[in-house]
Amino acid sequence: MLRLKKLAKTYRTGDKALRDVDLEVPTGQVLALIGPSGAGKSTMIRCINRLVEPTGGEVWVDDLEITRLGAGALRRARRQMGMIFQEYALVERLTVMENVLSGRLGYVGFWRSFARKYPQHDVDEAFRLLDRVGLLHMADKRADELSGGQRQRVGICRALIQNPKLLLVDEPTASLDPKTSRQIMRLICELCEERGLAAIINIHDVALAQMFVSRVVGLRAGAIEFDGPPEALTSDVLTTIYGEEDWEATIRKVDDDEDVPAPDFEGAE
Amino acid sequence: MPVSERNGTQVWQRRTQGESLVRWFGWLIGVAVFLYCWQQISDATTWFFVWDAPRIAGDIWERATPPRWEYITQLGRPIWDTLNIATLGTLIALCLAVPVAFLAARNTTPSALFIRPLALLIIVSTRSINSLIWALLLIAIIGPGVFAGVVAIAIRSIGFCAKLLYEAIEEIDHTQVEAITATGASRWQVMAYGIVPQILPAFAGIAVFRWDINIRESTVLGLVGAGGIGLQLQASLNVLAWPQVSLILLVILAAVILSEWVSAKVRGAII
């Protein structure tokens, strides 16, 4: 469903953020992308929907090559890729409902969106999604009145209302407390399964990644160092990705987490 | 080194000798420049009048009090004109300042090489020149009257509003814009959803702030013939009708205080 071929990004400063990355993500697979800060995780996600222009290689979504698209075609392609951000990136002075509906911007014309006259099925879908994440009663609140976890759930709604085939998720839990982090990760993974979405989740919390996903890709200095199931993440592997450190505690934490109600697909462990 | 050895003991000084010397020299030049300027002013002054000033001031005060209260009936229309000059001028200025600000802000300008310097030039040139001078210029071009006043206020305010607005645009949170772009929104939709909501409070604050200043400025535009209450002030001064002058000054003072109060209230409500 998503294929990256020799994807490369060199910034104008000369920093090589991505070095010829090859990756294939089948439909419905949730993939965690781990790696130290500056390894190119954010760049890779942003190169897929061209918020950052890649300097080389190809991005294929089904049969569409993204990197050569013109402005209009790129916008149509972006509609198929929902994105969720680290600091939620809600437009803070708009209401929750407007934020969710802004996910439909690629589908409606300018004046319609400007007058906030969205088609009825979009409005219904927005209400359904808000109900699904438990924020229906917040619909007319302004986004900056919400807590971090609530904001991220609105961000998820905004990505899902695009009706995407693929979710690009950039550090969804970095600004959240541990409990909310798990709730958000569980919600993202559940929704992906409900809708059969593929997802790439950037995450720096290795233990959290292992709990929820079926495949982990480790990035280091712009190149893939590891690609496999979460159980295969040994301390040797972590050392190659992150460098020398005592990893036992990190890995063991996963086993200690049994008191947390486990989502149904975590049974692989 | 501020710590030096002298006669075997350590002496701490705030600055080294060289630094102190430079500072003293700087102060010396400053004082000399100031004295020169004062000399120039003094040379151009007839000191006889200055020594006579207390008497003249007393004389004017005596003639100006009490104000001619009944003159206020003739001030209704000039006050209305003054309000219109300030309000319409501000509205026109805002309409023109918004595009200029978007062209001048680093993160929204279409071309940092050609269009941005042009927008900055518009901002600095309209801002550097006082509205009275714009009024003089416009009166020479389109004739005296309220219209010239409105245009003068509008032109003067473009640079002011655009400067504050483009600084606000440059400070917006970029990830919110990125998020809207990622949904596949068009350029204008990104503007309407990602940028405009973020700068709206700043915009409202700037508008009210400038309106307050414009009320002040439009009260004196009439001195050069651009309409408003300043016309009456000029006419009264020409015939040395001091009781009328004092009444007009009181009205202007009231207008200024009132506009400051209104703008403070509105800003409080918005932000």
Add this chain to the structure above:
Amino acid sequence: MSGTIAHRELGDLLGRQWRKPPFIRNPWLRWALLIGSFGYLVAAFATIEVNWSRVYEGLERGGQFVLAFTSPDFVSRGADIWKGMMESIVMTVAASVVGIAISIPIGLGAARNIAPLPVYLVCRAIVAISRALQEIIVAILLVAIFGFGPLAGFLTLSFATIGFLSKLLAEDIEAMDRAQAEAIRASGARWLQWINYGVQPQVLPRLIGLSMYRVDINFRESAILGLVGAGGIGATLNTAFDRYEYDTAAAILLLIIGIVMALEYLSGIIRAKVQ
């Protein structure tokens, strides 16, 4: 509608129109404001008398003026321009120095956290008067009292500087970090020592920045004081407009813009240095 939000169920909302909640909740107030402002605009536009034929004639002159910027004439009135500019600069420098010097004690006095109440009230009153009176009106009065010439302009600008700078300085002092000032006081410092060590270091950088900004404003204002006979380039500029000498006027305006830009650049450097 707004009161029932908490009890809404998904089923109630599906198929219903959604509207952005209005900025002003009260519909009466909202409509009154809308209609009121619309009515005002109509009335305002209706009462402006525009002589369109005069404006149309003026467009040509406006074009000439814009063209004059491409060939400004610094020479034929060179002596007048030089004299007026020097007078403006001299007034700016002298008034800024005196104004800043006076506004420091008044600013200290107008800060509630360091000044006793009677001093505070007196200083605040001075600030209020200075801010409420426009430069140009003050200039008219001072010209009437002291006669024509740069002295009236100098006094006007000094007076205006006091209102501007004292207010901002006082606000800055009121917003300063208490703990630092208390620490100095705790060492047994006298009042002046306390100001010197506890207050001055906190507010000095901003004071310098504001002073530079005020110098900039003073120069711009000095360009109009000539219109009422208080000295400076304004008189020359006025004459140039009266005689329709657009090329000379353009030259003067370019000089003003140039000097303002230079001052802004300079103040940027100085501000970066003191912070």
